[in-house]
Amino acid sequence: MENDSAIRELVSACVGQTGAPVTALRKIMATHGHITDEHVGIVADVFNLSRADVRGIVSFYSDFSTTPRGRKHIRICQAEACQAVGCRGLTREVSAALGLGLGETSEDLAVSLEGVYCLGLCASGPSAMVNERIIAHATREDLLQ
Amino acid sequence: MSRALVPNETLANALGANELARELGARGYQVVRSGGFGLAWLEPMLVIDGQAYGPVRDLDALEEVALGPVNEIPAIARQRRIIFDRCGRGNPMDYDPAWLLDQLRRSPREIIAEIRASGLRGRGGAGFPAHIKWQTVHDTPAPQKYIVVNADEGDSGTFADRLIMEGDPFRLIEGMLLAGHAVGADKGIVYLRSEYPLAARIFDQAIARARELGLLENFALELFIGAGAYICGEETSLLESLEGRRGEVRSKPPVPAVAGLFGQPTLVHNVISLCSVPGILRMGGAAYAEIGVGPSTGSMTFQLAGNIQRGGLYELPFGLSMRELVEDWGGGTRSGRPFGAVQLGGPLGAYLFEDALDTPLTYEATAKLGAGIGHGGLVVFDDTMDRVRQAHFAFAFCAHESCGKCTPCRIGAVRGKETMEALAAGEYTEDKIAVIAELCDVMEEASLCQMGGMTPIPVRSALGIAPGISE
Numbered sequence: 001m002e003n004d005s006a007i008r009e010l011v012s013a014c015v016g017q018t019g020a021p022v023t024a025l026r027k028i029m030a031t032h033g034h035i036t037d038e039h040v041g042i043v044a045d046v047f048n049l050s051r052a053d054v055r056g057i058v059s060f061y062s063d064f065s066t067t068p069r070g071r072k073h074i075r076i077c078q079a080e081a082c083q084a085v086g087c088r089g090l091t092r093e094v095s096a097a098l099g100l101g102l103g104e105t106s107e108d109l110a111v112s113l114e115g116v117y118c119l120g121l122c123a124s125g126p127s128a129m130v131n132e133r134i135i136a137h138a139t140r141e142d143l144l145q
Numbered sequence: 146m147s148r149a150l151v152p153n154e155t156l157a158n159a160l161g162a163n164e165l166a167r168e169l170g171a172r173g174y175q176v177v178r179s180g181g182f183g184l185a186w187l188e189p190m191l192v193i194d195g196q197a198y199g200p201v202r203d204l205d206a207l208e209e210v211a212l213g214p215v216n217e218i219p220a221i222a223r224q225r226r227i228i229f230d231r232c233g234r235g236n237p238m239d240y241d242p243a244w245l246l247d248q249l250r251r252s253p254r255e256i257i258a259e260i261r262a263s264g265l266r267g268r269g270g271a272g273f274p275a276h277i278k279w280q281t282v283h284d285t286p287a288p289q290k291y292i293v294v295n296a297d298e299g300d301s302g303t304f305a306d307r308l309i310m311e312g313d314p315f316r317l318i319e320g321m322l323l324a325g326h327a328v329g330a331d332k333g334i335v336y337l338r339s340e341y342p343l344a345a346r347i348f349d350q351a352i353a354r355a356r357e358l359g360l361l362e363n364f365a366l367e368l369f370i371g372a373g374a375y376i377c378g379e380e381t382s383l384l385e386s387l388e389g390r391r392g393e394v395r396s397k398p399p400v401p402a403v404a405g406l407f408g409q410p411t412l413v414h415n416v417i418s419l420c421s422v423p424g425i426l427r428m429g430g431a432a433y434a435e436i437g438v439g440p441s442t443g444s445m446t447f448q449l450a451g452n453i454q455r456g457g458l459y460e461l462p463f464g465l466s467m468r469e470l471v472e473d474w475g476g477g478t479r480s481g482r483p484f485g486a487v488q489l490g491g492p493l494g495a496y497l498f499e500d501a502l503d504t505p506l507t508y509e510a511t512a513k514l515g516a517g518i519g520h521g522g523l524v525v526f527d528d529t530m531d532r533v534r535q536a537h538f539a540f541a542f543c544a545h546e547s548c549g550k551c552t553p554c555r556i557g558a559v560r561g562k563e564t565m566e567a568l569a570a571g572e573y574t575e576d577k578i579a580v581i582a583e584l585c586d587v588m589e590e591a592s593l594c595q596m597g598g599m600t601p602i603p604v605r606s607a608l609g610i611a612p613g614i615s616e
Contacts, residue, residue: 018334019369021389026339026372047389060391060548061372063339079301080488083538084451084526085479117375117542119340120304121156122524123185123449123456132342136159 007032007039011046021047021057025064034065070105070112074143075129078102078115081122090126091115093140149174150192152233154181154311155343156304160200162189168204180312182233183304183458184220187212192233220474225436226460227424227444228417232312238350240315242358248426249326253283256327260422262430264442269295269378269415270490270519270595272508278412281402282328285410290330292321293387293406293413296337296344297371297378300491302450302522305458306416310337310344314351318360320419323426325364328412332365336383339370375492375546379594380413382548393550394594415520417446438464441507449475451488451524468502471525482527488535490519492542493599495606496535515602515612532607533573536581537565539603547596554597557588561604582610 010027014020021043028039035058044054058064076082076091095101098113105112121127124136128143135142151157151166170176174193182190190199190212197212212218226232248256261276282290294317298306309316321333337345348368355361369387371377377386381395384406405411421443425433434442441463447470449456454476461470467487471477478484486496495516497504504510511518540561547554561584568577585601589612592598605612 018367019387019389022372022386023369023389026370053390056391057389061374063371063373077301079542080492080535080538081302081450081522081524083535084524084530116340117546118299118301119155120298120307121159121185122302122304122451122522123453124156124160124188125451127159134155134159136156 004038004042008042008046011042015046021049021054022061025054025058025061029064034068036066067105068109069114070109072111073114073129073131074098074111075114075116076102076138076143077117077119077121077125077127079118079122081118082125082127085125087126090128090138090140090143094143097140097144146173146175147194148177150177150179150233150235152181152189152312153178153343153347154188155307155341156185157181157189158343160189161202165189165191165201165204172204177236179235180232180237181308182215182221183229183308184218184455185457186455220455220457220459224460225444225462227428227433227436228309228316228420228446229313229458229460230424231316232309237311237313237315237347238354240351240354240358242360244427245319245322245360245423248323248423251426253327253329256323256426257283259426259430260327263425263433264430264440265418265421265425265433266441266508267415268417268421268445268520270300270493270517272518275414275418278402278414279324279328281400282330282410282412285403287410289332289407289409290328291406291409291411292325292328292330292333292419293380293384293401293411294321294333294335294416294419295378295380295383295413296335296341296416297375297383298338298341298416298520299375299378300493300520300522302488302491302524303448303520304450305446305448305521307341307344308458309416309420310341311347314348315355316420316423317348317416318351318355318366320414320422321366322360322364323422324412324414324419328410330410330412331363332367334367334369334387334406336369336371336377336387338377339373345370374548375542376548376596379596381594383413384411391548393548394596396593417520437462438505438507439509441509445506445518445521447506448520448522449525450522452478452480452527453525454479463507464505466503466505467497467523470506470523471502475525478525478527480527480529482529485526485528485530486532487526488524488603489522490517491522492539493595493602494519494522495602496532497606515606517602532609533565533569536604536607537562537569539600539607540565543596543600551591551593551597553588553591554593554600557584557592557597558600560584561588561600578608578610581608585610586613 187199543558
């Protein structure tokens, strides 16, 4: 498949770098949005690892997903500094409005909701991310608009 | 032409700094994207011809948020900014390497002696004397040695690593090159968490700039981006991750200073530990040791977070009390409700209440409380904090982030979480508390690393359980 050769090229470009398999998987996430069985096979092949090794890496890191995320990917910080300023309530409201729990994606792939542990804006919470945009003092409206 | 410093910093950008920079440019200002000062409640904070304004929402109403000369803002002037002295003062890429090149001509022995005299202890959490690690890496013969920087700043309530890497990346590069020269390592890798994309972009630019300046002719400097795992802030897990695997912790010994990355001697330090090094060499180790209290020497980048009026980063000598930090610097809770608790030192840190607020912030005094300073983060809660819920979260977080290698952490955290759920549902019985106490004792005694070993600290402190009562 044409797509496969592009992925293979992307993965091969990481050979020799520090921590290459992790970096290769991160690049697949960035270009493809999620990691498929075929991608696992390619990474295993290029780095001479077993598929089980690569699946083990994929399941370990929370940035890696084996299912597609929503076109709008909402991440709300669930850590202590944001708890102290109401992230639990915010998460409940957003979750109810979307009909999605943390870690879930809508069937039409329009939106997904995920928890995250700390974005480093701990004096200005609750903090959240919508796709690449980072939001301080996040409100329900910021996340749902 | 007026010169406007506009922070290029994640929080300031989230609050509109990029838009302000564009607008100032359109109005004919000479715009310089600087680092942030770390005063979160004033962001976005602009400095125009030495006068500070913040928080700026509207450029036509600047006078309403005028703060006076930037050097006279008490929240900056009263700090002891040794690490952060340059941060916020200009374009971080305008770097003059003369001082660094001069220092790199000193002998390794001399530099390690200064670090020993300074009493510097690791700022990442463990507080281990830095010079012992330096000497060990220096003394261990090997074909290759490494400097590994732990910038996997996952503790809630901390953002010092992010602020310095965004605002003064050359401070970290200085620390790495000096450490590399002292211990005999010519490769350095920064392990940065993926949640900090702006820090990654700015640090990449700084590496390119350092190369142009000829600073990297004898030192290979690399930036590695993590993939979302809190446990990778544990040094051996971080090394596993850097070798491209699951970040499962290793048993120690051997310590990384003897056998670390790819089995070679490796100096693993937190960002702020290495960023303390240039200041130590500038003033001399002995002078640095006079700052602070007793064996807690030097400055600490305290980070005030959570439910707080004036949160942010305050670089101060060790020794002030938590009350001074929370009340005087922080102005109390943001909600306006009475103070409830502070969690000191990240998710594995203790919940401390009103009766502990007069404790001085030193390694020694906090250890007496069964707590620790950690990476210097203080998360403030008001009186609505639910202790049972926070203890539940400590177990739940450990269950979520455990690498799974050792049983006490992998299973203990899940059992603790389930038991806390039963407690929260109203079954608050002595039996259940006894189970929690026993789990805490086992996790503390038998876990391979601090993830499982320190989860009992927030649990016990939130619930008021004494250590060792299960025996």
